Amino acid sequence: MLRTLLNLTAGLILVTTALILLTLPLAERSRAIARQQLDSLLVTAGCEAPCFMGIRPGVTTLAEARALLEAHPWVGGIEPGGFPATFSLSWRWSGQQPESINAAGVGTIVLMPTGGSLDESTVVVNGIYLTTTMPLHQWVGAFGVPYESQQDVFMWYEDTQMMFNAVFYPANARLTTIASVPCGATRTDLFHVPMTLSLEAVTRIPSPAFASTRDFLRQLRPC
DSSP: OHHHHHHHHHHHHHHHHHHHHHHHHHHHHHHHHHHHHHHHHHOOTTOOSSOBTTBOTTTOBHHHHHHHHHHOTTEEEEOSSOTTTSSEEEEEEOSOSOTTBOTTSOEEEEEEOSTTOOOTTTOEEEEEEEEEEEEHHHHHHHHOSOSEEEEEEEEETTEEEEEEEEEEOOTTEEEEEEEEEETTOOHHHHHHSEEEEEEEEOSOOOOOSOSSHHHHHHHOOOO
16 A cells, blocks of 8 residues: 555656646747747847837937838838827838737837927937737746836726736836736736737836736736
8 A cells, every 4th residue: 555655656746747847848938939029029130229110219200210110011001190290100010010019900109309399300209109919928928027017997988997017128128018908807817918018218227116926916906
């Protein structure tokens, strides 16, 4: 009887060890894929970070951004309206963009006038926004623990929603991932919902608010 129990225990240990050894490469591969997807969005050859499609927040003018967008194979067309009616410019996707970009959404640059001028050669891009197909857990897998996070409850027609974000600071950029979910969603739902990306330039990186992913998840409570 004792020998049988010992054999069973040894068998369980071997199975558990094998599962752990199999899981570790999968986790590493998942992180590598997430990082590769993010690099396809955030890394442009010859363009100092933060940079997206050659556009640098805080540096690129509207005239330069418009020319880059019109020539870029990811862009299917610039949306009518926009600047100067609003301090933004949006575009549709062509179908050649990476899979990590939600093709049904639009890309948007938010603009910052300088010295009160509305000349496209002086108005500067302040931030870049786009909807992605990447859930929060992939952003955390690629960049680690978020520096900051915030959540708010609001009414959307007759449905109560919770909007939340997680903020990262890679390569002199403030990268905010944002999403909203209906109240009643679980913490697992929050971790797997696709995120909207906001990219801005920063000159100072604040101290992290969370010591670990567990600390971050503990405060991420559904409404």
